[in-house]
Amino acid sequence: MLLAEPRGFCAGVDRAISMVEQALETYGEPVYVRKQIVHNEHVVRELQGRGARFVDSEDEVPEGAICVFSAHGVSPAVRDNSARRGLRVIDATCPLVAKVHQEAKRASANGRTIVLIGHADHEEVEGTFGEAPDRTVVVPTVDSARRLELPEGTEVTFLTQTTLSLDETRDIITELTRRFPGIQGPGTDDICYASQNRQNAVKEIAARSDVVLVVGSDNSSNSVRMVEVARGRGTPAYLVNDVSRLDESRLAGADAVGVTAGASAPEFLVRQLLNRLDELGYTGREVVRTTTENVTFAVPGSLFDHAGHRD
Incomplete structure (x- = not known):
């Protein structure tokens, strides 16, 4: 059994949970x-068991109550609405997502059209799109980049969702650069360090595994991308929400099993999966470390001070 390192919680996730x-x-x-x-x-x-109440909209929060914005960020419209309703806002937006928001503001202020590489239904993209909805177009694939039509002479800036596949995003950027030679952007730097590191680690274990298991939820973009990255290396790979939903038939004939976890998956879920794999006879364990992470994001001294920073 090959256990990827790094895996699991990233600094932005740690910070957001700690703030709640x-x-x-x-x-x-x-x-x-x-x-x-x-x-x-x-x-x-x-967190629900400890008293947190999760809502789909700030409109569901009683006026004057505490409202935490998730790690994925929100649009200016959500911030404005929260202020109108007198909510006491705690902003747990990941600092790397906040960086993309600032890039969107600058590009819009400079009159540029923003091509936002990402998935339109993801909360992070909804928040970034909201910074300049009249100047932003979302491009999820190479094919959509190939078909994108903009008026002649349009000044273009591209930005990316932070949890994408590095390889696929690079291909989309290459196509956009071919189509719009004057395009500006941060390269692949918007993709967060944790997504990059976990994708690199899963490539390493996929090369040596018969099957790869990625611990993470179905709506976790970075976890889903890790499955895709492993499959892109020709290795069968599956998302496992928790050990109770492990389809053991997928291990049939597998001698080497690779295990990793998305950036929002707690380590206890990995331990439970490893214990079950031990019971199934996968008792040898090798940690495959591709890098060491030492990034932390500080929780503000006052929770209502929204200035997160990188230590």
């Missing part, structure tokens, strides 16, 4: 959270 926990400890329940704080049902369930 600290809000509960400091102010007591209820603390309202707009959307899932991170995309993992087990994390959400645990």
